Amino acid sequence: MNEQLLQRVRQCPNLPTLPTIATQILALSQRADADFSEIARIISKDAALSGKILRTVNSSFYGRSQAVGTISGALVILGLQSVKTLVLGFSLVTNLNKKQSSGFKHLEYWKRSIYAATAARTLAARLNMVQQEEAFLAGLLMDIGMLVLDIVLGDQYGEIYARVTTHAELRAAEIEALGVTHAIVGGILAASWKLPPLLAVPIASHHSAAEVADPALKPLTQLVALAGRCADVFVEVDAAQAIADVRRQASALYKMSEADCDAMLADIGMRTKEVAPLFDIKIAGGADFEAILKKANEALVEITLQTQQQASTLQQQNRELKAKSATDGLTGLANRARFDEFIADRFAAIAADPAGGVLPISLLMIDIDKFKSVNDRYGHPAGDAVIKAIGRLLKSRARPQDLAARYGGEELALVMPNTPRAAAAAMAEILRRAICVKPVQSGTRFITVSASIGVAACEEGGPLTSSAQLIKAADLALYNAKNSGRNCVRVFSLKPQVKPDQKSAA
Numbered sequence: 001m002n003e004q005l006l007q008r009v010r011q012c013p014n015l016p017t018l019p020t021i022a023t024q025i026l027a028l029s030q031r032a033d034a035d036f037s038e039i040a041r042i043i044s045k046d047a048a049l050s051g052k053i054l055r056t057v058n059s060s061f062y063g064r065s066q067a068v069g070t071i072s073g074a075l076v077i078l079g080l081q082s083v084k085t086l087v088l089g090f091s092l093v094t095n096l097n098k099k100q101s102s103g104f105k106h107l108e109y110w111k112r113s114i115y116a117a118t119a120a121r122t123l124a125a126r127l128n129m130v131q132q133e134e135a136f137l138a139g140l141l142m143d144i145g146m147l148v149l150d151i152v153l154g155d156q157y158g159e160i161y162a163r164v165t166t167h168a169e170l171r172a173a174e175i176e177a178l179g180v181t182h183a184i185v186g187g188i189l190a191a192s193w194k195l196p197p198l199l200a201v202p203i204a205s206h207h208s209a210a211e212v213a214d215p216a217l218k219p220l221t222q223l224v225a226l227a228g229r230c231a232d233v234f235v236e237v238d239a240a241q242a243i244a245d246v247r248r249q250a251s252a253l254y255k256m257s258e259a260d261c262d263a264m265l266a267d268i269g270m271r272t273k274e275v276a277p278l279f280d281i282k283i284a285g286g287a288d289f290e291a292i293l294k295k296a297n298e299a300l301v302e303i304t305l306q307t308q309q310q311a312s313t314l315q316q317q318n319r320e321l322k323a324k325s326a327t328d329g330l331t332g333l334a335n336r337a338r339f340d341e342f343i344a345d346r347f348a349a350i351a352a353d354p355a356g357g358v359l360p361i362s363l364l365m366i367d368i369d370k371f372k373s374v375n376d377r378y379g380h381p382a383g384d385a386v387i388k389a390i391g392r393l394l395k396s397r398a399r400p401q402d403l404a405a406r407y408g409g410e411e412l413a414l415v416m417p418n419t420p421r422a423a424a425a426a427m428a429e430i431l432r433r434a435i436c437v438k439p440v441q442s443g444t445r446f447i448t449v450s451a452s453i454g455v456a457a458c459e460e461g462g463p464l465t466s467s468a469q470l471i472k473a474a475d476l477a478l479y480n481a482k483n484s485g486r487n488c489v490r491v492f493s494l495k496p497q498v499k500p501d502q503k504s505a506a
Contacts, residue, residue, distance in 0.1 A: 001179060001180060001184075002178055002179030002180045005152075005178055005179065005180055006180060006184070006185070006188065008152055009148060009149075009152055009185055009188055009189075010188060010192075012148075012151065012152050014151050015148060015151065015189065015192070016092075016096050016144075016147065016148070016151075016189065017193075018091075018092070018193050019091040019092065019094075021042060021043070021045075021046055021049065021087065021091055022087060022088050022091045022092065024042050025039060025042065025043070025084055025087045025088070026084070026088070026194075028042070029080055029081075029084050034080060036072065036075045036076070036080070037072065039075065039080070039083075040070070040071040040072040040075055043071045043083070043087060044070075044071050049087065049090055049091060050071055052086075052090050052278055052279075053071065053074060053083065053086045053087070053090065054068060054069070054070075054071070054074065055278055056086055056275070056278045057074045057077075057078060057082075057086075059274055059275070059278065060271075060274060061271060061274060061275050062078065062082075071083070081133045081134075082133050084133070085133035085134070085136055085137045088137055089117070089136070089137055089140055089279065090279065092140075092141065093110070093140070093279050093280065093281070094280070096144075096147060104146070104147075104150040104157060104158045104161060105161065106147075107282065108235065109143065109146060109147065110281045111235055111276075111281065111282070111283050112143070112167065112228075112231045112232070112235045113139070113140050113141075113142075113143060113231075113281075114140065114272055114275065114276045114279060114281045114283065115230065115231035115234050115235060115268065115272050115283075116139040116140070116142060116143075116224075116227045116228045116230070116231040117136045117137070117139035117140035117227075117275075118136070118139070118268055118271045118272040118275055119139060119226075119227035119228075119230035119231055119268045119272075120135035120136055120138060120139030120223060120224050120227035121133070121135050121136035121139070122264060122267055122268050122271060123135070123223055123226065123227060123230070123264065124136075124220075124223060126264060127223070127254060129219070129220070129223070131198060131220055134198045134199060134220065135220060135223060135224065135227070137199060138198070138199050138202040138203060138220065138224045139224055139227045139228070139231075141186070141190075141199070141203055142183075142186070142202060142203050142206045142224055142227075142228060143182060143186065143228075144182075144186045144189055144190070144203060145181070145182030145183055145184065145185035145186030145187070145188075145189065145203075146161075146170075146182040146186075148182075148185045148186065148188075148189055149174075149178075149182055149185055153178075160173050160174060160177050160178070165236075165237075166232065166236055166241075166242075167228070167231075167232055167235075167236075168229075168232070168241075168242075168245075170182070171183070171207050181207060183203070183204055183205065183206055183207045183208070184204065186203045186204060187200060187201075187203055187204025187205070189203075190203045190204065197214075197217055198217065198220060201214070201217045201220075201221055202217075202220055202221045202224040202225075205221050206221060206224050206225045206228060207225070209221040209222040209224075209225040210222075222253060226246065226249050226250065226253065229242055229245050229246050229249065230242075230246055230264075230265060230268055233246060233265055233289070233292060234268075234269060234272070234283075234289075234292065238296070238299065239292050239295070239296045240296035240299030241299075243265070243292075243293065243296055246261060246265065247261045247262075250264075262289070262293065265289045266288070266289040266290065268289075269288050269289040269292075270288070325337075326338035326341075328391075328405070328406040330384060330387060330388060330391075330406070331387060331388055331391030331392075331395075331406050331412075332391065332395070333391050333394065333395060333404045333405050333406045333412070334403055334404065334405035334406070335405065335406060336405070336406070336407060336408055338403070338405060339403065339405035339407060339413060339415070342403045342405075342415060343363070343403075343415055343467045343470070343471070344467055346361055346415070346417055346467075347361075347458075347466060347467045347470075350458075359418075359458065359459060359460050360418070360419060360420045360421070360457050360458060360459040360460065360462075361415070361416065361417050361418070361419065361457065361458050361470070362415075362416040362419045362420070362421060362423070362424030362455065362456070362457040362458075363413065363414070363415055363416070363424075363455070363456050363457070363470050363471065363473075363474040364413065364414040364416070364424060364427065364428050364431070364453055364454070364455055364474065365407065365411065365412075365413055365453065365454045365455075365471075365474040365475055365477070365478040366390070366394070366411065366412040366413065366414070366428075366431065366451050366452075366453050366478075367410060367411045367412075367451060367452050367453075367478055367482065368386060368387070368390065368410040368411075368449055368450075368451050369449065369450045369451055369452055369482075369486040369487055370486070371383065371386070371409075371410040371449075374386055374447060374449065378442060378445060378447060381442065381443075382442035382443075382445065382447060383410075385440055385441070385442040385447075386410075386440045386442070386447060386449055387406075387410060387412075389440040390412060390435055390440075390449075390451065391404070391406065391412065393431065393434055393435065394412055394414060394431065397414075397427065397430070397431060397434075398414060399416075401416075401417050401418065402414060402415060402416050402417070403415040413474075414427070414431075419457070420457060420459060421455065421456075421457035421459060421491060424455050424457055425455050425489060425491045428453040428455050428489040429489050431451070431453065432450070432451060432453055432487065432488070432489055435449065435450060435451045436448070436449070436450040436451070436487060450486060450487035451487070452478060452481035452482045452486045452487065452488060452489075452490075453478065453481060453488075453489045453490075454474045454475060454476065454477030454478025454479070454480065454481055454489075454490055454491075454492065455474065455477055455489060455490070455491045455492065456470055456471075456473035456474035456476075456477055456491070456492040457470075457492075458470050463494050473492040474492065476492055477490045477491060477492040478490070
């Protein structure tokens with residue numbers, strides 16, 4: 001954050017100030033006992049402002065069937081909030097339009113601002129939001145920081161603005177050149193004007209709406225940010241990317257279909273053409289949305305294809321990352337985390353549907369005999385070659401529904417769903433024989449190894465009922481195999497208990 005520049009902004013004597021009438025209306029409207037007649041009297045003192053308010057109130061923008069002839073009538077029919085918004089909007093636009101420098105394109109700025117304001121109010125109305133007037137004013141003032149930076153920096157800011165081709169690029173350009181954004185500067189001005197949070201936060205955070213923590217302010221901030229992108233549809237030379245972004249964001253935020261989104265953009269275009277002259281903002285020559293869409297259609301198709309390709313690539317990368325995170329780097333088998341997940345999932349399925357046919361489930365625990373002596377005698381690369389060779393053998397024997405895994409160190413595992421204990425024991429014997437009959441090549445050496453295997457099974461009516469018990473049982477069987485001289489298979493079983501009466505009879 002460029003604190004030095006922010007200090008220059010705070011101390012700048014030429015910063016825009018709230019017009020006197022706007023300050024008075026804000027103060028009066030915030031009082032609990034706000035007097036409509038007093039507010040109407042203050043507004044009526046400014047004939048030009050009163051005329052603009054009445055023309056706006058009677059335009060199709062508000063859709064009134066009955067004409068309103070006085071400010072008092074406007075206050076009664078539309079409410080204080082609507083009239084206050086118009087007072088602030090008209091007085092600020094009039095005041096700010098007087099402060100123009102040569103380096104900044106003010107016409108482009110105000111054109112985008114009025115489109116954003118209309119878009120914000122139109123979107124808020126479609127969503128039945130209460131804060132429709134605040135949305136309009138926040139949309140109108142969201143980029144006020146650009147005017148402040150123009151005042152403070154002059155041609156330096158004009159050069160930054162000239163380097164970008166879209167508003168979406170402006171934030172990055174400002175950070176690179178200044179270390180600060182127009183949104184942050186706008187927030188400083190909003191604070192100095194003592195604007196309420198419903199206006200100040202969208203102004204300060206419209207480029208970082210997702211980061212707004214206050215749940216009462218985030219919805220309006222997100223709406224205003226989207227309204228700014230809607231405005232880009234009408235002011236950018238190439239509108240295709242803006243249209244694609246609006247469709248995507250409207251769908252993500254509000255579940256809006258593409259057809260509804262396009263209808264909303266068309267509505268924004270028509271409403272803005274009517275509202276802009278009331279604010280003395282010229283948008284002459286602006287095309288309607290149908291013409292913009294027609295021109296952008298070819299590019300939109302290309303963007304859609306690119307987006308689909310990117311999504312497909314991302315999905316593939318995610319699959320590869322997921323597979324990598326679940327794979328042992330040495331053997332290519334499942335790693336311990338994947339083993340734990342797989343066996344837990346199988347027992348969760350048993351618990352959810354005991355009759356689902358997932359039983360029996362068997363587990364083989366395989367330990368390479370005297371593996372430390374292989375490392376000590378031939379070196380760790382040879383030890384790795386042994387583990388990899390047995391891993392390949394285990395993987396080749398595993399069925400599609402099985403999981404071959406490296407459990408840890410020189411210990412491997414094979415999980416066999418829908419497999420009874422006898423079949424698992426037969427597979428264990430096949431693996432044991434295959435390991436000891438084929439020496440492992442490491443460089444020019446051939447190393448003969450053997451393995452001890454423990455087998456356990458969770459079967460209907462059996463004593464093992466959880467994954468932890470199954471693993472413990474297979475481990476005990478493996479321990480028994482190693483204590484029985486190694487290079488053998490042992491199957492876990494509980495000896496039948498002798499009843500007391502049978503014992504006494506014996």
